[in-house]
Amino acid sequence: MSTETTEAQGPVAAPKNRKGYKGLAMEGFIARWYSKTTQKNVEQYRSYAKIVTEHVPEGSSVLEIAPGPGYLSVELAKLGNYKIVGLDISKTFVDIATERARAANVQVEFRQGDVAYMPFANETFDFAICTAAFKNFTEPVKAINEIYRVLKRGSSAVIIDLRKDVTKAEINEAVDDMELSRINSFVTRFTFNHGLVRSAYTKDQLRDFVSKTRFGTCEIVDDGIGLRLWLKKP
Numbered sequence: 001m002s003t004e005t006t007e008a009q010g011p012v013a014a015p016k017n018r019k020g021y022k023g024l025a026m027e028g029f030i031a032r033w034y035s036k037t038t039q040k041n042v043e044q045y046r047s048y049a050k051i052v053t054e055h056v057p058e059g060s061s062v063l064e065i066a067p068g069p070g071y072l073s074v075e076l077a078k079l080g081n082y083k084i085v086g087l088d089i090s091k092t093f094v095d096i097a098t099e100r101a102r103a104a105n106v107q108v109e110f111r112q113g114d115v116a117y118m119p120f121a122n123e124t125f126d127f128a129i130c131t132a133a134f135k136n137f138t139e140p141v142k143a144i145n146e147i148y149r150v151l152k153r154g155s156s157a158v159i160i161d162l163r164k165d166v167t168k169a170e171i172n173e174a175v176d177d178m179e180l181s182r183i184n185s186f187v188t189r190f191t192f193n194h195g196l197v198r199s200a201y202t203k204d205q206l207r208d209f210v211s212k213t214r215f216g217t218c219e220i221v222d223d224g225i226g227l228r229l230w231l232k233k234p
Helices: 028-055 071-079 091-104 140-150 168-177 182-199 203-211
Strands: 061-065 083-088 109-112 125-131 151-162 219-223 226-232
Touching (some): 028 071, 028 091, 028 151, 071 083
Parallel strands (some): 083 109
Antiparallel strands (some): 151 226
């Protein structure tokens, strides 16, 4: 098992000058553009929030990993009394998400941090969810082991991300459904085809990652142009 943050050890501080993400930093203008572009996907975020409510009762502690602008966590907070924490490596996203929660008059704590070195005690959360971000983590095995560490025993996590085998036709249809402007549609298609798909993992790669963690096994199901990777802590 390859991780510096074992369950007995607890949280470990990230090394200085560590880059925990692939590609450009989602800060400043890029983060604000992403927030504006994805705001029309609110129904998708609501569907993700409902996944959480189907697996844990109100009052449960929920971790959203890489919440970005905070849409999912805010929608979840509207559905019930959950103790929600969002952890994102981007300071800009933390600021945007915090303001979004304030404007929606809901309680969500957004913190800046690295998924591979999460600043939480062992067995803190009843559920964890990560959408559209796992492929961007530089150390996927370490990230999954950290999810294991911060989950309570008997709890679950789901990672929702792009399928490696998604076709251009499927991407075009998904982007059309977003109802973006012509320019944003072009940029989004380009980003999918020349960036996100290249970074995405196959199901076999994901199973291999999980096999190297304390979870050991996982369940993977297709989800439109993406997939859901389910993890259960015994």
